Amino acid sequence: MTRQLAPHPSTKPTKPGPATAPKRRRWTQRTRRDFFVFLALALPNLVLIAVFTYRPLVSNIYYSTLDWTLGSPSATVVGINNYVTFFTSDDASKVLGTTAIFTVVTVGGSMILGLLIALALNAKVRGTTFARSAVFAPYVLSGVGVGLVWLFIFDPGYGVLAWLLRGIGQQSPQWINDPQLSLVMVILVYVWKNLGYCAVVYLAGLQSLPQDVMEAASLDGANGFRRFITMSLPLLSPTTFFLLITSLLSSLQAFDLIRIMTPLGTGTSTLIYEAYLQAFGAFNRAGYSAAISVILFAILLVITVFQLRFVERKVHYS
Numbered sequence: 001m002t003r004q005l006a007p008h009p010s011t012k013p014t015k016p017g018p019a020t021a022p023k024r025r026r027w028t029q030r031t032r033r034d035f036f037v038f039l040a041l042a043l044p045n046l047v048l049i050a051v052f053t054y055r056p057l058v059s060n061i062y063y064s065t066l067d068w069t070l071g072s073p074s075a076t077v078v079g080i081n082n083y084v085t086f087f088t089s090d091d092a093s094k095v096l097g098t099t100a101i102f103t104v105v106t107v108g109g110s111m112i113l114g115l116l117i118a119l120a121l122n123a124k125v126r127g128t129t130f131a132r133s134a135v136f137a138p139y140v141l142s143g144v145g146v147g148l149v150w151l152f153i154f155d156p157g158y159g160v161l162a163w164l165l166r167g168i169g170q171q172s173p174q175w176i177n178d179p180q181l182s183l184v185m186v187i188l189v190y191v192w193k194n195l196g197y198c199a200v201v202y203l204a205g206l207q208s209l210p211q212d213v214m215e216a217a218s219l220d221g222a223n224g225f226r227r228f229i230t231m232s233l234p235l236l237s238p239t240t241f242f243l244l245i246t247s248l249l250s251s252l253q254a255f256d257l258i259r260i261m262t263p264l265g266t267g268t269s270t271l272i273y274e275a276y277l278q279a280f281g282a283f284n285r286a287g288y289s290a291a292i293s294v295i296l297f298a299i300l301l302v303i304t305v306f307q308l309r310f311v312e313r314k315v316h317y318s
Contacts, residue, residue: 083295096271102183110190110198157172193257205239210235259273
């Protein structure tokens with residue numbers, strides 16, 4: 001006869017109870033110290049950003065609702081009348097069109113030429129260090145100095161380009177006085193100045209590509225052009241995305257070259273330069289200028305959000 005033993009109380013099966021709530025993090029002395037260290041490091045930067053970035057932005061939005069002459073102690077509130085005046089004027093399409101042409105051509109030209117130059121600088125030949133420095137040098141030069149030098153080159157009377165054209169029996173075009181040619185002139189100089197930046201960034205991207213993958217593709221019979229199209233370009237998409245954002249924002253805010261080479265904005269009145277002319281030129285319309293600046297800010301914000309929301313989906317991060 002066998003005797004059945006009763007189970008030990010500690011081994012009784014327990015019914016599953018309700019999920020216990022996670023413990024709340026206690027405010028310990030260490031977390032309090034870390035918080036105050038973070039606050040001490042971040043607060044000065046937050047204060048500077050608030051004072052020198054967001055406060056002027058809010059003030060500019062307020063000024064855009066005023067009919068105000070720069071320097072005048074009084075102003076009249078006009079609401080959105082400045083925006084209505086801009087979009088219903090004949091200059092709106094001209095300014096927006098000039099801004100679009102300047103931005104698209106300068107960004108596309110700088111990135112395409114920068115990529116081609118980066119491919120050449122990536123070759124293992126003598127003199128590449130000097131060539132890289134020479135290509136990047138214009139980017140770090142002052143825009144005012146670059147504009148003055150190129151203004152002398154393009155001058156139709158005594159410029160270097162006019163002298164060369166006269167040597168072959170040709171007349172120099174009126175680069176400065178012709179609205180269409182003045183825009184071409186500024187675009188050429190801007191691309192020349194900024195393609196070194198794109199070239200150096202693309203060169204860094206090319207040098208970070210996995211060489212074992214490239215060598216394997218070469219052994220499989222892929223030529224240089226096919227490797228570049230099917231492998232290098234997709235792997236360079238993070239670099240391209242970064243350059244697209246920075247170049248777009250930079251081109252939309254280009255000012256120094258336009259100011260030096262075309263002071264009156266003949267054919268080169270982009271949004272930022274039109275805002276300058278309206279406030280500090282012959283018009284002296286500070287409220288209207290602030291409205292144009294707000295429009296430029298809205299365009300920059302939309303472009304940035306669109307790139308981060310949609311364009312980044314096509315970026316292949318390794």
